[in-house]
Amino acid sequence: MGVNAFPRPGARRFTGRLRQALAAATVGVVGVVTALTVSQPASAAASTLAEGAAQHGRYFGVAIAANRLNDSVYANIANREFNSVTAENEMKIDATEPQPGQFNFYQADQIFNWARQRGKQVRGHTLAWHSQQPQWMQNLSGQALRQAMINHIQGVMAHYRGQIPIWDVVNEAFEDGNSGRRRDSNLQRTGDDWIEVAFRTARQADPSAKLCYNDYNIENWNAAKTQAVYNMVRDFKARGVPIDCVGFQSHFNSGNPYPSNFRTTLQQFAALGVDVEITELDIEGAPPQTYANVIRDCLAVPRCTGITVWGVRDSDSWRSYQNPLLFDGNGNKKQAYYAVLDALNENVPGTPPTSPSPSQPPVSPPPGGGGSGQIRGVGSGRCLDVPNGNTADGTRVQLWDCHSGSNQQWTYTSSGEIRIFGNKCLDAGGSGNGAIIQIYSCWGGNNQKWRLNSDGTIVGVQSGLCLDAVGGGTGNGTQLQLYSCWGGNNQKWTWTW
Secondary structure (H helix, E strand, C coil): CCCCCCCCCCCHHHHCCCCCCCCCCCCCCCCCCCCCCCCCCCCCCCCCCCHHCCCCCCCEEEEEHHHHHHCCHHHHHCCCCCHHECCCCCCCHHHHHHCCCCCCCHHHHHHHHHHHHHHCCEEEEEEEEEECCHHHHCCCCCCHHHHHHHHHHHHHHCCCCCCCCEEEEEEEEEEECCCCCCCCCCHHHHHHHHHHHHHHHHHHHHHCCEEEEEEECCCCCCCCCHHHHHHHHHHHHHHHCCCCCECCCCEECCCCCCCCCEEEEEECCCCCCCEEEEEEEEEECHHHHHHHHHHHHHHHHCEEHHHHHHHHEEEHCCCHHHHHCCCCCCCEHHHHHHHHHHHHHCCCCCCCCCCCCCCHHHHHHCCCCCCEEEEEEECCCCCCECCHHHHCCCCCCCCEECCHHHHCCCEECCCEEEEEEEEEEEEEEECCCCCCHHHHHCCCCCCHHHEEECCCEEEEECCEEEEEEECCCCCCEEEEEEEHHHHHHHHHHECCC
């Protein structure tokens, strides 16, 4: 552990212990340039963190623990404020494979099901890590350990294939300090290519998932550790190693303060062709201005797709004695919460056009709605399809070979609904990246209203996100989701009338 490194949120979150604490608590975090006073809630366009982030095509997530979901205050905050969920410990190696080849997803599925039932995306965390390995894995080395890592990635991703859109594939592989070296872990000792192997294995296990490298103390662009991770990502992209994103944990404290060049770091990584995400945010003392700065940094970088705070309330935090979160131990919103909401309500992108260009008639239905026809994916050539003509609420929509059946005949109404079977609406089961697309009885909600744009995109009114074929898939059975608009052909559609 480097001089400026804060203890990593690993097993300590699971056991409730911290291996070490700071000698003294500090009032705030170094790096705050100006003071911010927030005396009352902002008069905001969005009233929750998830809504605020969705205005910018981002998600706002939280790390939760299965054993706290029976706490009504905890669960209500998590449900109300966030549209993405990360399991604190329940998807880590020791939890999911306690014995070699014997997987246990009981607690992981508790979190997964809780989130999906409420229309939230789930971030998978984490598949390959030197910490929180079960004892049997700790006893392995060399090729046996390498194969155990491969088997674990395959087993976990097979269980959630097509259902978890983002995975932290490798976690914390670089050592702290100024060396820029890989961490001397048992996984590293299996060979320098172990990270590459992990990513290639993950891509094969679930081609639709976004694959991330996740680490802490890599927010400062000038840090040796940051540069080492950057060089690895650049090398991977140059050689075609499947890496899609980098996660910045952002555990800021007096020893590792928020750096003024964090935005530069995000921009530099994004320029390599990967998404960037803030994955485990907490800030010692929860200074409002610092929290707001972090949010603005993400919003300023188009490929910064979301933010996750590591815990719901201060009392739930792995470093609760530092009060680092947006809600106090009683579940009350803190000043930092209002600063974050204010930042999310700044510079909200303008409303996309409500009607497409007349120069592209295949893109849109007849003016004013009416008429029925197929919605065909530009990238796939396949049509939006309700499997087997199932009319039950919650039936997932898919891509399928186009035909004349009623389960592919969609009607765009004057109110912005996309209907099928007369009384069922194309429905977003959430407002963040990865939210499922299903049919549901029409009720007039904004999650059932869509804007049709001249570039062929179909954008959810509630979320501001695009109708997206998962993973860029083109085959029969590919499911649909909401995802940040980026211009790909898996987000473009034509209408046939």
